[in-house]
Amino acid sequence: MARITLRQLLDHAAENDYGVPAFNINNMEQALAIMDAANQVDAPVIIQASRGARSYANDVMLKHMMDAVTEIYPHIPVCVHLDHGNEAATCMTAIQAGFTSVMMDGSLKADGKTPGDWNYNVGVTKTVTDMAHLGGISVEGELGVLGSLETGMGDKEDGHGAEGKLSHDQLLTNPDEAVKFVQETKVDALAIAMGTSHGAYKFTRKPDGDILAMNVIEEIHRKLPNTHLVMHGSSSVPQDLQDIINAYGGKMKPTWGVPVAEIQRGIKNGVRKINIDTDNRMAMTGQIRKVLKDNPEEFDPRKYLKPAMEAMTKLCKQRLQEFNTAGQASKFKKILTPADMAKRYAKGELDPKVA
Numbered sequence: 420m421a422r423i424t425l426r427q428l429l430d431h432a433a434e435n436d437y438g439v440p441a442f443n444i445n446n447m448e449q450a451l452a453i454m455d456a457a458n459q460v461d462a463p464v465i466i467q468a469s470r471g472a473r474s475y476a477n478d479v480m481l482k483h484m485m486d487a488v489t490e491i492y493p494h495i496p497v498c499v500h501l502d503h504g505n506e507a508a509t510c511m512t513a514i515q516a517g518f519t520s521v522m523m524d525g526s527l528k529a530d531g532k533t534p535g536d537w538n539y540n541v542g543v544t545k546t547v548t549d550m551a552h553l554g555g556i557s558v559e560g561e562l563g564v565l566g567s568l569e570t571g572m573g574d575k576e577d578g579h580g581a582e583g584k585l586s587h588d589q590l591l592t593n594p595d596e597a598v599k600f601v602q603e604t605k606v607d608a609l610a611i612a613m614g615t616s617h618g619a620y621k622f623t624r625k626p627d628g629d630i631l632a633m634n635v636i637e638e639i640h641r642k643l644p645n646t647h648l649v650m651h652g653s654s655s656v657p658q659d660l661q662d663i664i665n666a667y668g669g670k671m672k673p674t675w676g677v678p679v680a681e682i683q684r685g686i687k688n689g690v691r692k693i694n695i696d697t698d699n700r701m702a703m704t705g706q707i708r709k710v711l712k713d714n715p716e717e718f719d720p721r722k723y724l725k726p727a728m729e730a731m732t733k734l735c736k737q738r739l740q741e742f743n744t745a746g747q748a749s750k751f752k753k754i755l756t757p758a759d760m761a762k763r764y765a766k767g768e769l770d771p772k773v774a
């Protein structure tokens with residue numbers, strides 16, 4: 420069993436200068452596609468499930484799917500992570516279901532819509548780290564609210580995201596506050612806001628520093644050189660995937676995502692976890708549309724799900740190569756269990772270090 424905690428994985432990534440994509444799953448096809456990619460390029464990987472994924476697939480199904488992939492690919496370290504936990508209970512039930520890492524997203528209140536203030540965010544995040552670390556489970560926190568620097572709007576695209584207009588103060592993580600947040604909460608990884616948002620419609624033009632503030636990441640990394648940074652909303656929304664969808668009856672509007680080169684710049688500056696969901700959704704949907712359009716007589720789901728999986732594997736493989744995750748799986752000497760990690764937290768070995 421090669422189920423790894425986020426903390427052990429990202430510590431290795433920091434020591435070896437690479438980033439790890441965190442791909443979202445909702446079903447078996449996505450889990451198999453990710454693992455096929457990781458196996459082909461010898462990469463460790465993060466598989467994450469949102470609250471929506473948990474209610475779509477059922478925790479029991481997710482748990483056994485994760486057991487299945489680690490049995491099929493025992494040599495691939497897999498971190499099973501909760502994406503955007505909205506309250507402590509959501510994190511605790513994920514841990515019960517076998518997740519080795521949870522995100523407590525206190526940038527928004529439990530409703531997933533209202534921005535949380537400093538005291539709320541620190542309080543709820545610390546509650547989760549205190550409990551999770553007792554069991555050796557890793558925690559990602561978030562400071563700053565995801566949303567567009569072009570429009571000031573939070574991302575409401577998939578039901579989770581700030582409502583209403585946000586100020587630049589809210590949309591850009593403050594580096595001094597980031598230091599205090601990490602010290603007070605002891606999170607293992609920190610998600611920061613710098614202009615990305617979820618979904619396909621991130622930018623109306625190729626992003627420059629005005630709308631994708633990579634300088635914020637660089638400044639935070641200078642102050643917190645030992646903290647693993649997380650970029651949410653990091654799909655690149657490739658033009659060729661937009662084109663396939665639109666060529667086969669889709670109606671995606673013109674849009675830009677996060678260029679891979681910007682993510683690579685982030686990886687040089689402490690970004691260790693890169694969240695990608697939309698690109699994989701698009702890769703699958705493009706193939707499903709194509710098969711059904713080309714073969715209107717077809718009704719066997721395997722006929723369109725297989726090419727959909729292959730397109731997702733191709734995308735995942737490409738990101739694992741671009742982030743230098745490829746070739747790293749076989750470098751792991753020993754996968755520590757959550758119980759091993761619990762002892763390390765108890766000794767204070769994993770306490771945050773500030774520059």
Ligand SMILES: O=C(CO)COP(=O)(O)O
Binds near residue numbers: 652
């Ligand atoms: O951040 C994400 C999940 O937490 C996914 O982002 P994308 O919508 O850019 O793929």
Ligand SMILES: O=C[C@H](O)COP(=O)(O)O
Binds near residue numbers: 443469471472503
């Ligand atoms: O928010 C991040 C992911 O894209 C998951 O989306 P979801 O909540 O629709 O599952």
Ligand SMILES: [Zn+2]
Binds near residue numbers: 577617696
């Ligand atoms: Zn999303």
Ligand SMILES: [Zn+2]
Binds near residue numbers: 503617651694
């Ligand atoms: Zn996210």
